[in-house]
Amino acid sequence: MPPMLDVSDEVRAEIGEEETTRLLTGANAPGTYDCTSCRTPGDTGQERTSTVLFVGDETAVLAFAHAACIPSQVVPVTEEQLQGAVRSMGGEEGGTGAPGAPGMPMAQGGGAPVTMPDPTPRQAVLGITCGLIIIEDTLRPALVIEPTGPVARVGATGAGDDFLPLLIEQGFVPQLDLEAPPSRLGGWSVLLATGKLHAVLQPGPGGPASTAWWQAHQPLQVSEGWRAAVNRTNEVYVYAGPAGSIGRQPREDLMRDALARACSRGLLVAATMPLAGT
Known part of the structure; x- marks a missing residue:
C-alpha cells in the first residue's frame, strides 16, 4: 500500500519528478516519523502526511509532518541555520529526519496555543492571544505571544532560554514603558484576510519576499472590536x-496587568507591525 503523502507543487518542483515518484510509491518514504510541527509520532500508512522541504543555499532537508498540522511546503532558511539543524539531528546530511524550523523559531499551526517547531530536543508550544490594549488613551489591537517552555538556539545545550534574545536579534525592541507604542519593525507584518488572522510574516532569507513566522492551521477568528481597531x-x-512571564489571561484588563508586570521585570519585547490584507 503506497504511503499517504501530500507533495505540494513547490516541493515537487524542488525535488524533481523522479524523487516525487519514489516518495509517492513508498520507495523512499518513511513508515513512521516524528512530525516536524508537533513532534509526536506519525505513520505515513495510516494518516495523511505532508512533505516539508527545508532549503538552504547549498543543502536541503526533507522532513515530514501530519497533514493536519501543516501543509506540504518549501521553507527557505539560511545555510547556517540548516547546517545547525542537521548537526542537531546527529550529523546526518539529509534524509527523513524532522529538524523543525532552524534558527529563529517559526510557529505554524492553528488555534491558540499552536505548536512551534524547535530544532532542539526541547519542545515549546507558542500561545498567541488577540486582544485590545489602551495606549495613549486609545484602544489598540495587540497580539501577545508566549511559549510554554524555554526556546533554545540551534545546537544550544543546557537549560537556558533564548526566546527574547532571538527576537531582539530579529529587530524586536525591549519594551520598557507599556504606555509608549512599540517601535516599528520593518519587513514584518500581520496577515488578516476576510476578517480572520492567518499569519505573522517575517522577511524572507536573502530576498524581499515574506515568509510565515507563525501561520494558523485554520484562520483564527478575531473579535469585532479587534477587527475594527486594526482597520482604523x-x-x-x-x-x-x-x-511564564505573562500567562493566559481570561480578560483584557488582566492581560494588560500581566504585560505591565513583565515590562517592569524587563521580560517584554515588542514591535509595531503593519497590517497585511484586510
Whole structure:
C-alpha cells in the first residue's frame, strides 16, 4: 500500500519528478516519523502526511509532518541555520529526519496555543492571544505571544532560554514603558484576510519576499472590536515574553496587568507591525 503523502507543487518542483515518484510509491518514504510541527509520532500508512522541504543555499532537508498540522511546503532558511539543524539531528546530511524550523523559531499551526517547531530536543508550544490594549488613551489591537517552555538556539545545550534574545536579534525592541507604542519593525507584518488572522510574516532569507513566522492551521477568528481597531490604524502591536512571564489571561484588563508586570521585570519585547490584507 503506497504511503499517504501530500507533495505540494513547490516541493515537487524542488525535488524533481523522479524523487516525487519514489516518495509517492513508498520507495523512499518513511513508515513512521516524528512530525516536524508537533513532534509526536506519525505513520505515513495510516494518516495523511505532508512533505516539508527545508532549503538552504547549498543543502536541503526533507522532513515530514501530519497533514493536519501543516501543509506540504518549501521553507527557505539560511545555510547556517540548516547546517545547525542537521548537526542537531546527529550529523546526518539529509534524509527523513524532522529538524523543525532552524534558527529563529517559526510557529505554524492553528488555534491558540499552536505548536512551534524547535530544532532542539526541547519542545515549546507558542500561545498567541488577540486582544485590545489602551495606549495613549486609545484602544489598540495587540497580539501577545508566549511559549510554554524555554526556546533554545540551534545546537544550544543546557537549560537556558533564548526566546527574547532571538527576537531582539530579529529587530524586536525591549519594551520598557507599556504606555509608549512599540517601535516599528520593518519587513514584518500581520496577515488578516476576510476578517480572520492567518499569519505573522517575517522577511524572507536573502530576498524581499515574506515568509510565515507563525501561520494558523485554520484562520483564527478575531473579535469585532479587534477587527475594527486594526482597520482604523492598519497596524498591530505585537508583544512577546518568555515562558511564564505573562500567562493566559481570561480578560483584557488582566492581560494588560500581566504585560505591565513583565515590562517592569524587563521580560517584554515588542514591535509595531503593519497590517497585511484586510
